[in-house]
Amino acid sequence: MSRPSGWLTRKEFLRLTGVSLAGASFPWLAGCGGGSGSSGASAGGGIWKQFSGMTLNFVSENTSPTSAIAANLQSFQELTGITINVLQLELQTLVQKIALDIGSGEGSYQIIYADPYQVLAPYHQALAELNEFNEDPDLPSVPKGLEDFIPTQLAAAGRFANEETLYALPYDCPTMIWMYRKDLFERYGDRMSQDLGFDPTPSAESTWEHYYQTARWFNDNVDEVPYGTGHQARQYDSLMCDFSNVLWAYGGDYFGQGEEVGTLGTADPGPSTLDEPQAVEAAAFYQKLLAIAHPGSTSWDWNTTDEAFRTGQMAMTPNWHEFAAVDQDPAESEIVGKIGYAPLPRGPARRANMWGGTGIGINKRAPIEEQKAAWLFLVWATSPETMLMGMKSDVGGGTPTRSSLYELPEVKKAMEPPSEMPNLLTYDAVSEAWKPENIGLRPKIQSWNECDTAIYTELSRMLADQKSPEQAMKTAKRYFDEAQARARTLASAPGQGGVA
């Protein structure tokens, strides 16, 4: 539908009138309109107060952004009169709760932390279509528009199988980068360069082979740290994340249509390509790398890997960038101020940095009024001002999923030490990692949980010397294909309403 330019739509009129009301009622909202000057989050008290008295449940993984949200819910309650109960769980328990809630048809959790792989892909049919709320004139729209979200993250965290339907708003964006002991690299850099024949300082030219040789050099020559590298290689999701960086760097992938399967996701990714030579080569390199890594690696997940890094157990590690906050906390870390950040090394094919972000969505099983109230929370929780508040929070806070925030002077200032928002110290590395050519997106398919288990189990068997890289990849491929076949059967069952 077209309209003459210069005319105000009903929605725009409501937005503009809302801005002035918001300025009077909620001073913290008044200044957050940003460049657009009209944002849902800045809209008037009337549309924000329409569900006053309602209580909603938000089920989330126990992450820093949610801890920050939970600690600052008072401002949302004052704005809307809505009470939010936050339930924070370990990821696996969270997925169970959501699946069982969806299965029961109860809609007890109106607001859902929609992990793209474990919730969004298998249960997207149970999530509300957010465009309807965003375009509803009686509801606030996303401040600064959807365009303000980093595009790859909006597609990966919010959509499934097509570019139109929106199921979740990008909420957090942990990404794997190369964390290293800057102090040790400075102290031993010259000696390493001489011995190794290349500059070991992490840079755009660094390769995984350099990484391996540097780690081995630390093992042999440095006493300050017991090992050169450490990895999150426990038989768990973390192992798949750690390996995927290498897999993609070597030109391998889980499925043939890698990019599409990772960004938007698909119901039918085709046969797995894990048995192809690039994947086998990546697995062989990963086995070689882990053979010289800290022996604790095979029992560490992401939390324990970071714990080992910040207690000085290794000189470098592929790590989630949001651990920067705790690594720079003197109460928790022995290496404050000694850490350098870089994108992960490149392989023969490219550089790949595993992205582990998530969106928040609305449970379609909840009554429509509750869904609308939940939308208010989504808009508030992903608004620039709430994300900024989260970064400053004493209880943690994440990293913004919105481009505009990175342009704020106080955010730019925090990118250099000393920083009040230590996650931003990683910005140069993560902004490089988020580029479409560098981001690593695992397959967004309905059977991902089963495929994920298959790959990390086979990798674990390979690391335990029970299988060769080739055998591990071949077996993983077989399990991937079997899991996909079962998912297709399930999706074609009567009453499932298709898969996309």
Place this chain on the structure above:
Amino acid sequence: MAATQQTRGRGGSADAKGSSRGGISLEMRMLLPVLLLLAVLSLFPFFYIVWMSLNTVSLISGVSFEWAGLTNWGRMFTDEIVGAAWLRGAIYFVATVGLEMVLGIAIALLVHELVWGKNLAISLILLPMFMAPVIVGLLGRFLTDSSYGLYSYVLQQTGLYQDDILGSSGSALVAVILMDVWEWTPLIALIVLAGLASVNQYVIEAAKVDGAGYWQRLRHIVLPSIAGVVLVALLIRSMDAIRYFDIITVTTNGGPGNTTKIIPLRLYETAFRFFDLGYAAAIGLGMLVFSILVATVFVQILQRRGLAR
């Protein structure tokens, strides 16, 4: 007063006779509502799970069933991961229950001989049993951590073991077995101690007078006397060991390389990670059948020994 009691007695007798009419006693009629409730609570889920195992179950559009016949059952008998999990479970089962029985009986015999400080010793020995298994797992993970764990440190310093305990195939299985043994050996010791208290002291004294040594008394009097109690302890621990889950989940999550993935972990994974509920129901029923078989064997042994009614 006596008259009243007599009346009550007669009345009771008359009621009892009356209640026998139709073959249902008064007691049975009083128990019936609770029994029916229990039956509903037990039988409904049982038949529901049987029904699930014959269907493909989906949660996407609410719970829905699609008839699958014996597909899930057929898959269970040909699934190499499930087969390997059963095999590892058997190794784990024999190792934990075996060690717990031997150590539990040994500890009980030692404590039973204590002249003073027996109560204190019992209290200390029982402590691990009162910890939640998940806490035992977390404690075990802490103590075996290769960076700061006490056990790792001692093993590394003494040169006995250099690798990561929970990160290496062989040691991980041994570690989780020992964690379970640490927690549940006290239960066996407690049960056996109760059995030892009931051993006829006159027989022991008579044997001593006849010149029987400790090992002779143990072999010919004590062990036969406590055999029934030991079997009960064995039954209790066996039922528990079949569904062992918490410690492994917290420490190794079934790894490394699936070396600690026993059947309850695979069941959990299938049900609550893959949400393949029909197949999970078949695996769960397989575990139920195995539990019933184990229990039946023990009960038959008890019956053969005249120790079960």
